[in-house]
Each structure stands twice: as structure tokens, then as C-alpha cells.
Amino acid sequence: MSHHVHQLRNRVLRSLAATGAITVASVGACGGNTESEQEGGGGAAAGSTASGGSASGSGSAGSGGAPSVGGGGTPAGGSGPLCDYGTPERLCLDDQGLKAYVDRQTQLGEPTGPGWPGGDTDANGCPTVDRVSDDCCNGPAAAAERDGDRCCFTFCVGGCCGRPLTVSGVAVVARTAKREDWSGATTVVDADTEIARAWQADALMEHASVASFARFTLQLLALGAPAELVGDSIQAGLDEVDHARRCFALAGRWGADKLGPGKLAAPLEPTGTLEETVVAAFREGCVGETLAAIVAEHQRVMCNDTEVLETLRVIARDEANHSDLAWRFVAWALTQDRAGVLRALRAERAAVRSRSRRAPERAPRSKSWHHAGRLTDHERWNAEDTAIEAVVLPCLDALLASQDGPTVGAPGLRATV
Ligand SMILES: [Fe+2]
């Protein structure tokens, strides 16, 4: 399982643990081989990157270069928190492992330079921090420390790099319209209708996400939800505006006309009971946003266009935040109506388990498909399946097991109540 999948799963588990919705034991049981330590974790266990985790979706760490991960707390020789946001995680890499982490912004699974060692190094002979980033696009929080033949970096994990609008169970989007305010100035790199349409489709999904969060915000207010959730939902809506604009701009980068969204048939009433709101949040957030975050990471590692890389970095980071928000809302909802919310979650679990498999690959893609940050149907399906199996279901099972006892949990989950 790739590093960013571990990170998102453990982030959600930590958030759920922080709310008291799951127990510390669940975090440990679900998080695999946990080796890192959280700083100031408030008692929540630090489920973190498991040993043997490959460096990234590119798999370019190589068998001999798997990184080891450990806790990281404070800067070397310093005091105070290392991370303004996220949890410090220390990652030690040998020469082979470094290849996956150096120059990630421009690599296609391999470093662009002459290979490692090479390029700018610091006094320890390790890559300078501006050349290194983790699977979530975060740079190291401090310069590397030398550990024998390895260079150890500390990343602030948690700031990781679509939420559909569902109406009566169906995802809706606007049609496109000729306008310039959603795409801005773009530089055309190539004329490729297929790639342009793919980014356009993403843009419409992102645009629909704005409405989804607007509705969610109203639902939160109607339910008397905590201020933190309301504020995060409003911020998430702004994030989605940004995502939509970025994706429309990328469509223009591959030759699309200046387009934006037309009118959206968004529901104007934020109706819904607590249970109904939980169901929508689970489908759109716990599932939809989790898939979006993982898919964006998969897109990113294949891409070599600088504009696309930046967009995917932002989207992956924000969607992970949005997924986390949805899970925190579900945890809060449990405090309001435990029996009703558990009933809804059990039904959702059954629905996720019985989800249909997607159609096989439709058609060959253009040569530049991957370079433009796009996945084939199979690749997307695999990424989404990974998100369901490695993030959504384990987190839901941990939640149900903690709330409900051991009867619901997946194999390997311990009873925790
Ligand atoms: Fe988004």
C-alpha cells in the first residue's frame, strides 16, 4: 500500500480517535505496523506509515530502498512545535529510497537529474530541503539529519495533498457554458480534445462540489453543529471553487474553448434529518472525498506538466482535508443520535461492500494522457478500489467496532469496548 494511502487512513483514524468516536486500540489495530509518534497527540495513538510502505504510487523506491519511518517531534537542537499543521513524521532514506523523494515535482517516477547522489546537497551530504517532498507534496520541515548512510527528513503529515452533489441519490453537474471567468488566462501546450474534455469533466464535478458544501453548511447549521465543522465546511466550499477554476484552466491548456459552468440544478432546500445528512456526508465526503484525494495522488505521480502538478498537489491536499471533515461530522453526529447514525452507517457499509465493478477500459488513450495527469479507466478504478478497501472500510469498521463491539469489524480489528 502506498504511503499516501496510509497517511490518509491514519489521519482519519487519528481524527476519529481525537473525537472519542474510536478508541486508541482501534487506531493501532487498523493502522498496521505503526512506528511513528505523534507530537502532542492528546492521547490519540499515532497510527502512521507502516513499515515496508513503498515510497509512492510510482513504486520508484525500489526493493532495496524502502524508507523507514519513525516518530519525529521537535527540530534537531530546537524547541517548540516543528509543524504548524500536521504531525511530524521522520522518514529515513538510503540512496535508493531518495530517488523516489527527490525532485518529485518534475519526475516521472525517476529523478530528473543524473541520479542520486547528485544535485544540491547540504552539509550532511543529503539533498537540500527544496528538492524533497513527500507523497502529499509536503517539503521537509527541517534540514536532513544524517543517520549512517541514510538521510532522515521530518515531514508534517496531515496537510495532505470530488465530492459529488447528489440529488435523490444521483450525482448532478452543470452543463458547460462559454465564459472566461472560471478559467482565466491559460497557455495552450497541445491540442488534445480527449484530455481537454477529461479536465472539463473534472471541473464540472469540482463546481458541483461547491454546491454540495453549501448544502452541507446549511445542514450543519440546521443541526446545531459545532463552529469548527461549520467553518471547515465553508472553507471547503471555497477550496472547491479554486479546484473548479484550476480544472477549467487545464482544459484550456489542452485547447478547449474558454468554458465555465452553466446553471446548476442545485437543491435550494437543505432538508434532511440527521440520519439523512449523515448518509449524504458519508457518500459525498467519507467516500467521495477520500476517492478524490487518492485518485489525485495517483494522477500526480504520472504527470510531468508543471501546471497540472500544482493543481493536483492542491486538490489532493484539500480533498484529504474534506474527507477528514466528513468523518469528523459523522463522529459528531454519533453524539447526537447514536442508534440512528449507527443504523445509517451499517446500511452504507453494506452498500459500499456490494458496489458494482466498473466497466472495462473503453479505448486507448493518447500518448500524452498520463503526462497530462490523467489515469486510464483501469488505473482510476484501481485507485478508487484502494481508497475504499484501504481507507473507507477500515475507518468505518474501526468506528463501528468501537461503537458497536466486535461483531461488525473487519478481520484483524480488535474489539475495543
Ligand atoms: Fe475538489
Ligand SMILES: [Fe+2]
Ligand atoms: Fe473536496
